[in-house]
Amino acid sequence: MDLQPPSVLAQLPRPLHASKGKTHIGEVYSLSESKKRKRYEVAVAVDGEAVNIYNIQTPKLVTSYAVPPQSSFSCEPCSVRRKLSDKSVVKRQTYVAVNPQKEIKCFVEESGGNGSSAPVISSSSFSVKDSSSPTVFIGIVPTGSNEEEEKNPYDILTVHQDGRVRRLAADLDNQHWSLQHSELAKISSSHAVQACFLVEFEDAKKALFKRRQDLAALALGDLVDSNVDEPSVLLLVSRPTGSEEIKLSDVKVHMFSVPAKIPSQGRSLDESQKLKHLLTFSIPDIKGQELFESSGLEWDFHTGSAGLNLSFAKGFVNFDLSQYKPTVTSQFILENENFSSLMRISPQSVIGAGNSIVALFDTQYKSIQRSIAIDDIHGNTSSKARTRFISYYAKLGIAVATKGNTLFAFDLSSSNSLSGSSLKRSRDSLLIDAIGRGIGSSTSQWDVASKKPRTDQFTSLGLTSEEQVGRWNKLVTDLRAASKSQNGDAFDSAVQTYFKASNSDALPKQYVNPEVMLFLLSCIFSLKDAVNKDQLAVSSSSQLSIDVWPEHTCQWLTQLGHLSLDNVEIALRRSLKPRILPALPTGSFVQALIDADPTLKRLIDILQGPVTFSSDELAYTLKFFLNMARSRSAALEETAHAITAGEENSTEAIQNPEATLQDIFRGLNTTLQKIHIHPLPTITTSIRSTLSRTEIIAMVHH
Missing domain, CATH: 1.20.58 (Methane Monooxygenase Hydroxylase; Chain G, domain 1)
Structure with missing residues (x-):
């Protein structure tokens, strides 16, 4: 089954300066008893245009805040929506880091709970004067659940690229502290913060600190006073600067605890009372992938499994941070792929956008479970626009992504055979679902001229000597050229030369290696988009096509019984990898022969x-x-x-x-x-x- 074409959620405004402008998309939270929960909304900050909030469950624009044309944003926005208990009022506060003003700005919107009155919108800002480094993260730290604290039930935490962490009041009227921790200051000249994650302590106890009770006790120590609320855990990922390629072992993860409350009395706080350092460790290197492009690394943290996810152009790696030493729990790397974005869906599933397809990958068995062609995705008006994933909502079973200025959602609930929509299920990653869907590249099956030919390639093709390998490589080159030029005579000649036959009658009459036959069929047949008469169709169908008809070779394949629909399907499945071969409609093989002759x-x-x-x-x-x-x-x-x-x-x-x-x-x-x-x-x-x-x-x- 293929992925269904995504549904369009919204057309986003374009940045005012198209060449330089960017669009940053963050999450929206609600607060309930000092616990933050992710809402079915996204906050979109568009340079020079506005900050918009969109509902993804019932697609619509919820609210919008205009910004000056010269404004740009340095990181993802953060928005908090909560209901005030003393009156029927809904309050939304949205935070952004604005340049060139170098300030943290908050848009405040209050409206009646029943929507009867027009919302009242105001704004406040905090000017950043003690750092020239850009802000790379804005998050919220719940401060408690008492009724008297409802005015400010949380604080704002911002992180700069140089490692400076700043704690502000929710209304931005007061800065509690600004600190470049000594653990970060000593590497600030060589490392820059690339990713930040805030984890609630209750969630950290279930996964991140499950095997590290020493860290849990250290984080829960008497930070500023007795009977304090549970702290939050801050994770910072820093990478080396000044080099285009880096080793993963040079990437550092810093773990801090952030107290829930700041003491009301005016005593000064030391470094550990503001931000307590728990642990710093390096990421382990990956075998076979020593160097990574520093600008192409994207990090994400999954709270429920304590998994630090790394996605890059060639693949995906998950590191378990709950161990005493970070360990790799799942990975897949495709040398011939160029992913624009990858996102974790479940412990053994990730969704990725590659050169030609968007696919749901099984990382345990290295297989593709669902896929859709890039050309079948909405918003494909620009060939340069690439798909980027934003967030996954397990209860809705949808993965939100953007392409160009289009915000859309992939429905992954159909990928789950059970009644629920979450892919976290007992039958996630079964071997039976992976058979025949391996994610090897299209050329790896028959191309032994690659830099790293595998032993099983030689075995499957029956190549036992250098002379045989040379003849095979020549056959591959000649047949692909003949197929491209639709030269049947050249095709016949290449086949006869490979088998050392003076003419077609001298070709082998009995056993021929099945892999050789499949390669011949993959050069004769192909899959092409069918001409769809329905202009309103959301996706294109495919039909079997004959690229070239080498008369003598096809007669020989027919006599041996190899020219069949089953063999053609197997050959195309190999050549189309990593894309899944769609089910061919009945009569495809016969119709291809009719169309060609x-x-x-x-x-x-x-x-x-x-x-x-x-x-x-x-x-x-x-x-x-x-x-x-x-x-x-x-x-x-x-x-x-x-x-x-x-x-x-x-x-x-x-x-x-x-x-x-x-x-x-x-x-x-x-x-x-x-x-x-x-x-x-x-x-x-x-x-x-x-x-x-x-x-x-x-x-x-x-």
């Missing part, structure tokens, strides 16, 4: 060969021959009348028939003989589902 001689030759067709494919063939015989008989009668009447161009009509009536009846009789090989119930089912009543009567009379 209107004389029908190729189809008849294959029907008369040793290959066994399915009953459905033969029923489709019967339908074609019956309709062709009826239309050709009528055409011959009209031609006879035209000759008798002496009409012009009648000679040309007789001399240029597409298929003779004799060949049509020969094909019809051969198909009838073939279909009788199948059991009677199967024949009956296929004929009734394919042929009309009139066609069945015509077949009986024939």
Whole structure:
């Protein structure tokens, strides 16, 4: 099953300066008893335009805040929506880091809970004067659940690229503290903060600190006073600067605890009371992937599993941070792929946007579970625009992404066979679902000329010497060139040269390596987009097509019984990797032969060969021959009348028939003989589902 085309949630405004402007998308939270929860909304900050809030469950623009044309944003926005208990009022506060003003800005919106009154919008800002480093993160730290604290139930935490952390009041009227922790200051000249994550202590106890009770006790120590609320845990990921390529072992993860409350008395706080350092560790290197492009690394943290996810152009790696030493729990790397974005869906599932497809990958068995062609995605007006994933909402079963200025959602709930929509289920990542869906590249199966040919490639192709490897590489090159130029003679010549045959009659008559046959078929057949008459269709269908027809090679394949639909499907499945071969409609193989040869001689030759067709494919063939015989008989009668009447161009009509009536009846009789090989119930089912009543009567009379 393929992924369904995504649904459009909104058309986002474009940045005022298209060449330099950016769009930053963050999450929206609600607060309930000092616990923050992710809402089904996203906050979108567009440079020079506005900050918009969109609902993704019932797609609509919720609210919008304009910004000056010269404004730009340095990180993702953060928005908090909560209901005030003392009155029926909904309050939303949205925070952004604005340049060139170098300030943290808050948009405050209050409205009646029933929506009866117009919302009241105001704003406040805090000017950053003690750091020239850009702000890379804005988050919220819940401060408590007492009723008297409802005015400011949380504080704002911002992080700069140089490691400076700042704590502000929710209304931005007061800065509690600004600190570049000594652990970060000592590496600030060589490292820059690339990613930040705030984790609630209750969630950290379940996963991040599950095996590290020492860290949990250290984080829960007496930070500023007795009987304090549980702190939050801050994770900072820093990478080396000044180099285009880095090693993962040079990337550092810093873990801090942030107290929930600031003491009301005016005593000064030391460094550990503001931000307590818990641990600093390095990320382990990955075998076979020593260097990474520093600008292409994207980090994400999954609270429920304590997994630090790394996505890059070639793949995805998950590190378990709950161990005493970070360990790799899942990974897949595709050397020939160039992902624009990857996002974790479940412990063994990630969704990724590659060069040609968007696919749901099984990282345990290295397989593709669902996929859709890039061309079938909405908003494909710009060839340069690439898909980027924003967030996954497990209860809704949707993955939110952008492409260009289009915000859309992939429905992944159909990927779950159970009633729930979350992919976190007992049957996640089963081997039976991965068989035949490996994510090897399209060239890896037959291309032994690559830099790292595998031993199993030589074994599967039966190559035991350097001379055989050289002949195979020449065959691959020659056949791909012949297929591209549609040169059947060159194709035949290359095959005969490989098998050291002086002519087609000298080709092997018995066993030939199946992998060689599949490669030949992959060069003859291909899958192309069908011409869709429905202009409103959201996705394109595919049809089987013949690129080149090497006469002698195809006769040889027919005689050996290899020119069949099953073998063609296997060959195309190999050549299309990592894309999943869509289910071919009944009659695809026969229709491809008909389209390539209107004389029908190729189809008849294959029907008369040793290959066994399915009953459905033969029923489709019967339908074609019956309709062709009826239309050709009528055409011959009209031609006879035209000759008798002496009409012009009648000679040309007789001399240029597409298929003779004799060949049509020969094909019809051969198909009838073939279909009788199948059991009677199967024949009956296929004929009734394919042929009309009139066609069945015509077949009986024939």
